[in-house]
Amino acid sequence: MxxxxxxxxxxxxxxxxxxxxxxxxxxxxxxxxxxxxxxxxxxxxxxPIPEKSSQLYNVQLQTMDEGRTWWKYDNMPLQLTYQDAVNLLNAPVETNKVAMVRSGFSVHLNSDTLKPFIGGARLTTPDFFDMFNVPFIYGGVWTQQQEQTAAPVVVLSEKINDKLFAGENSVGKMIYLDDLSYEVIGVIADWQLTTKYYDLNNGAFNDTEELFMPFSLLEANEFNNWGNTNGWKHEVTHTFKDKLQSERFWIQFWVQLPDEKVKNKYQDYLLAYMQDQQKNGRFNRKELQYTLRDVKQWMAYNDVVxxxxxxxxxxxxxxxxxxxxxxxxxxxxxxxxxxxxxxxxxxxxxxxxxxxxxxxxxxxxxxxxxxxxxxxxxxxxxxxxxxxxxxxxxxxxxxxxxxxxxxxxxxxxxxxxxxxxxxxxxxxxxxxxxxxx
Structure with a gap:
């Protein structure tokens, strides 16, 4: 019919x-x-990452003094200070954790065969690639020892590897970022996200970075960050060391908490950490506050849509x-x-x-x-x-x-x-x- x-x-x-x-x-x-x-x-x-979105959490700490406000409805800073990020990285908690910041360099091979160009970079820690499911074509990520010693190594995107080395396996080769040389230790596959959820501070729909480098290079080489730096009080920061020790917010921090038990343990650690910092003269507040938001909650909090x-x-x-x-x-x-x-x-x-x-x-x-x-x-x-x-x-x-x-x-x-x-x-x-x- x-x-x-x-x-x-x-x-x-x-x-x-x-x-x-x-x-x-x-x-x-x-x-x-x-x-x-x-x-x-x-x-x-x-x-953007359905298989892990409920396990990845952005960390926010309320480090401002009592009475200070922020532009978000809950008055929570969007990023961490450098000192807090480093302390949380070194925390005795067995879970994947990442501190990171965006930067950029002039990329070249120190020859007249290729014109230098600007490449966006992410200074991060080794767990970044596993946490955010970044696929490799050649090589792999730097070791914890290379992270601790600020080794001059870099992981390239597929796009920049094609541009520099015609798509060949470039592991072991040298490139120049500004005036310093770095050894290529890995090449990741094309990894374009519809929403750049791990760094919404620099644009939710921007392209992912082309270069990935150890986070420890930030302090060792005094690199500038390409992103928001916010402060809540007047501080004199004439030197880069002053910036690292300041109360300015400019570092993103994520942790992977696979289940509720691990999450509760990490929350206990955050509270203990803030209490310890309060004894040292920081976090001058009656009530200590922190926030853990998973990927979807973080996107909603930042009004991605x-x-x-x-x-x-x-x-x-x-x-x-x-x-x-x-x-x-x-x-x-x-x-x-x-x-x-x-x-x-x-x-x-x-x-x-x-x-x-x-x-x-x-x-x-x-x-x-x-x-x-x-x-x-x-x-x-x-x-x-x-x-x-x-x-x-x-x-x-x-x-x-x-x-x-x-x-x-x-x-x-x-x-x-x-x-x-x-x-x-x-x-x-x-x-x-x-x-x-």
Whole structure:
């Protein structure tokens, strides 16, 4: 019976090609605009590391004196001081932990064969690669001994390895960052995240870094950081050492806590650490505060998906509703025009249910065609977003979920729009049209 209904629907499309085309186009435009905004929203809000998002926690410590406030609703600084980050790194807690900061250098081979270029770098600790599932092509990460001795080593991204060494295994080779030489010990595969969740302070949708180096090089070589540095009181920091010992916030810190038991143990340690620091004259507050937020909580806390994005999605669905309102009028006109034909079918034994289902199949086909065409229009819209807003280039795409959702949304909304016209036409009194014949 379904095949028969599909055949009748196709015949109906061919009898009224212009009206059918206008309805498909209206659906496609509505779906195209809706899926453009919905796809960007979907990629923004997607869990960037679902296999570990509930185990990775960003650490925040309330180190400001009593009465000092921050711009977030809970007054918690977004980053840590250098001294707190180093102390937490050296904590006697057996779990993966990472301190890190963003920087950058002029990259070259100290030759005239390649023009120097600027490369973004992340100064971090060895656990970074395991915690955040960074895949290697060649080599591996530096050792704890190399971390402790501030060894001049570097891990390259696949992109920069292609640029410097034509994609060959570059482990053991030397590159120059500014005026210092570093040994390549590893190359990671292309690792572009839709949301750079591990460092939301420097842009949630920026590209990942091209260079990865030991965190200890920060102090040894007095590297500048490429990111936010915030303070809450006046401090004289004439030298780099002054900055390291200051109360300024500029270091990101993450820990991996695989279960609730380990998490509770780490929370106890944080409280004990803050109490110990308070005895040393820091953390001058009545109530000591710290926060552990997992990946999804950290993204929500930093408003990765803003209210503007949500409003845009809502407006796009409202536009789709306007398109369906226009389709409703066309469906009423089209279906009621077929009332004599429906009357004859009813007289020949077709039930109201069969007439109703036949017309619902027809509007479902309209939705299917409109949804498929809407995917094409959405791809054009996403291409425009990528070309106009480079910041959102990794988000302006449709994954499998969105590709399947487009025709499903189109079919569902069309069926909803066609319920009333289909119900109205199936109530046709066959006697009226038999008499007129």
């Amino acid at each position: 379904l095949l028969h209904y599909l055949d009748l629907s196709w015949r109906s499309f061919k009898r009224t090609p212009l009206v059918s085309f206008l309805m498909v186009l209206a659906i496609a435009i509505g779906i195209g605009i809706t899926m453009t905004s919905l796809s960007v929203y979907h990629m923004m809000s997607a869990d 803003s209210e503007d994005n949500k409003i845009l999605v809502a407006l796009s669905f409202m536009f789709l509703a306007v398109c369906l309102a226009n389709i409703l009028g066309l469906l009423l006109a089209k279906f009621l025009r077929r009332a004599p034909e429906v009357g004859v079918r009813r007289a020949l034994g077709a039930s109201k249910r069969q007439i109703f289902l036949q017309h619902l199949v027809e509007v479902a086909m309209l939705g299917c065609f409109g949804g498929l065409l809407g995917i094409v229009l959405a791809q054009i819209g996403l291409l425009g977003v990528r070309q106009s807003y480079d910041y959102y280039s990794s988000l302006a795409t449709m994954d499998l979920t969105m590709l399947i959702s487009a025709p499903l949304i189109a079919i569902t909304t069309c069926i909803l729009a066609g319920l009333y016209p289909a119900w109205l036409v199936c109530r046709t009194n066959p006697a009226i049209y038999l008499k007129s014949q």
